[in-house]
Amino acid sequence: MTLTATEKQRYARHLSLPEIGATGQSRLKNAKVLVIGAGGLGSPCTLYLAAAGVGRLGLVDHDVVDLSNLQRQVLFANEDVSLSKTSAATKRLSALNPDIEVVAHEIKLTAENILDALRDYDVVVDGTDRVATRYLINDACVILGKPLVSAAIHRFEGQAITYVPGRSACYRCSFPNAKDSHVPNCADAGVLGVLPGVMGAIQATEAIKLVTGIGELLAGRLLTYDALTMRFAEFTVARRTDCAVCGENPTILTPEDATPTSRTTAAQRSLISHATPRQLNLRLVAARESSTPILLVDVRESHEYGKGSLPESINVPIGELQARTAELANKLTEAARGRTSRPDVVFICRSGGRSLQACELAVSAGLTAVPINLDGGLLAWSRDVDHEFVVAAV
Ligand SMILES: [Zn+2]
Structure with missing residues (x-):
C-alpha cells in the first residue's frame, strides 16, 4: 500500500528515519x-x-x-x-x-x-x-x-x-x-x-x-x-518448559476465565453472588418492608467510611475482617433471631475490588455460604442510584 501525498506530509518525521522510512510507514498503514x-x-x-x-x-x-x-x-x-x-x-x-x-x-x-x-x-x-x-x-x-x-x-x-x-x-x-x-x-x-x-x-x-x-x-x-x-x-525472564500455556506439555489449550492459582477454589468463587447498585437498592427496599434482613458490611478504611456511607451499613475495614469474623457471626445470629431465614451479607467498598476479596474471606471463614458483592462499589452506587452520594477518596 503506497502512501498518499497527505500521508507523506503527516508522517514526514517517520519517513526521515532510515529505520522506518516509506517501508516502515507502509507496514504501519497495513x-x-x-x-x-x-x-x-x-x-x-x-x-x-x-x-x-x-x-x-x-x-x-x-x-x-x-x-x-x-x-x-x-x-x-x-x-x-x-x-x-x-x-x-x-x-x-x-x-x-x-x-x-x-x-x-x-x-x-x-x-x-x-x-x-x-x-x-x-x-x-x-x-x-x-x-x-x-x-x-x-x-x-x-x-x-x-x-x-x-x-x-x-x-x-x-x-x-x-x-x-x-x-x-x-x-x-x-x-x-x-x-x-x-x-x-x-x-x-x-x-x-x-x-x-x-x-x-x-x-x-x-x-x-x-x-x-x-x-x-x-x-x-x-x-x-x-x-x-x-x-x-x-x-x-526465561521461557518455562513447564508453563501451563506455552510450555512443552501445556494444560491450557483453550482460554479460561479465572486464574487457576487464585487463592479460593473455583467452587468457592462460584458461591459469591453479585449485585449491581440498582439490584441492591431494590433488595434494601424489600428488606425494609419484609422480614428478610440484610447485613451491609462496608470494608473500606474508617476514614473513607467516615466521609459518607450507606445508612444501614457497618464498617469493618478489609484488614480487620478476618479478626472480626466472630463479631459478624454474632450480628448475623442476632438478626436471624425469630426469623425464618438468615440475613444476606453484602460486602461494599469504593469500586468493588476490596469487597470481592471480602466475599472470598467470608466464604473461607465460613461466615456465610453465599456472600453478595456490590459490583462497581459505591462509585457505581453514586452513579446509578444516588447521585448525591459522595464517595471519599482512598
Ligand atoms: Zn509461558
Missing part, C-alpha cells in the same frame, strides 16, 4: 493493532498508535468515562464523562488521524469471546487493570500465536514485557503464581496519574517495533519503572 482497555495505559498508547498511522486500530472496553478517570486517561475530556469509553475514544482518535480506521469493540472479554476478538489483529496490547483478564489475554495470544505487549501499573510503579510467539517467555512464564485477589485495582490502591502515560507510551513503542520489525524488543525482559526514584530496572 497493520492491525488491538488495544485492550481504554484506560490509563490505553489512552496514551492508542493516541500514539493513531498518530503513528496504524491502519486499523481496535479498542476493547465496555465501561463509561468517570470523572475520576480524567486524572490519567488523557484520551477523554470533561465533556465525555458518563459517555461510553469506546465511542468517546473513537471520536478522539479519528479526529487526531482521519486516515486510519478505528474499530470499537464494546465488549467484556471472556473465555468465550476472546479468540474471536483477537483473531483479526497482528499485535495485541494489554492495558487492562485486572490480573485475571491479563492471564486470559496472555493465554489467548499464546494459543493464537499473536505477539502481545503487556503492562501493569500500581501506585508509583509500572512494569512491561513483550511476548513474541515461539521466541520469548509469556506472561504466565513470568508470573506463574500470581494471586488475583491480592492485587487491588487502581481505584482501590491509587495511582500516580502520569505513571500510565510512561508505561502506555512504552507499549506503543513496542507495538510500533513489532509492526515495523526494527530494534530490540522487550522480549524475555521484564522492565520495571519506579516513578518515585525515577529508576528503570530489568529482569531476564
Whole structure:
C-alpha cells in the first residue's frame, strides 16, 4: 500500500528515519493493532498508535468515562464523562488521524469471546487493570500465536514485557503464581496519574517495533519503572518448559476465565453472588418492608467510611475482617433471631475490588455460604442510584 501525498506530509518525521522510512510507514498503514482497555495505559498508547498511522486500530472496553478517570486517561475530556469509553475514544482518535480506521469493540472479554476478538489483529496490547483478564489475554495470544505487549501499573510503579510467539517467555512464564485477589485495582490502591502515560507510551513503542520489525524488543525482559526514584530496572525472564500455556506439555489449550492459582477454589468463587447498585437498592427496599434482613458490611478504611456511607451499613475495614469474623457471626445470629431465614451479607467498598476479596474471606471463614458483592462499589452506587452520594477518596 503506497502512501498518499497527505500521508507523506503527516508522517514526514517517520519517513526521515532510515529505520522506518516509506517501508516502515507502509507496514504501519497495513497493520492491525488491538488495544485492550481504554484506560490509563490505553489512552496514551492508542493516541500514539493513531498518530503513528496504524491502519486499523481496535479498542476493547465496555465501561463509561468517570470523572475520576480524567486524572490519567488523557484520551477523554470533561465533556465525555458518563459517555461510553469506546465511542468517546473513537471520536478522539479519528479526529487526531482521519486516515486510519478505528474499530470499537464494546465488549467484556471472556473465555468465550476472546479468540474471536483477537483473531483479526497482528499485535495485541494489554492495558487492562485486572490480573485475571491479563492471564486470559496472555493465554489467548499464546494459543493464537499473536505477539502481545503487556503492562501493569500500581501506585508509583509500572512494569512491561513483550511476548513474541515461539521466541520469548509469556506472561504466565513470568508470573506463574500470581494471586488475583491480592492485587487491588487502581481505584482501590491509587495511582500516580502520569505513571500510565510512561508505561502506555512504552507499549506503543513496542507495538510500533513489532509492526515495523526494527530494534530490540522487550522480549524475555521484564522492565520495571519506579516513578518515585525515577529508576528503570530489568529482569531476564526465561521461557518455562513447564508453563501451563506455552510450555512443552501445556494444560491450557483453550482460554479460561479465572486464574487457576487464585487463592479460593473455583467452587468457592462460584458461591459469591453479585449485585449491581440498582439490584441492591431494590433488595434494601424489600428488606425494609419484609422480614428478610440484610447485613451491609462496608470494608473500606474508617476514614473513607467516615466521609459518607450507606445508612444501614457497618464498617469493618478489609484488614480487620478476618479478626472480626466472630463479631459478624454474632450480628448475623442476632438478626436471624425469630426469623425464618438468615440475613444476606453484602460486602461494599469504593469500586468493588476490596469487597470481592471480602466475599472470598467470608466464604473461607465460613461466615456465610453465599456472600453478595456490590459490583462497581459505591462509585457505581453514586452513579446509578444516588447521585448525591459522595464517595471519599482512598
Ligand atoms: Zn509461558
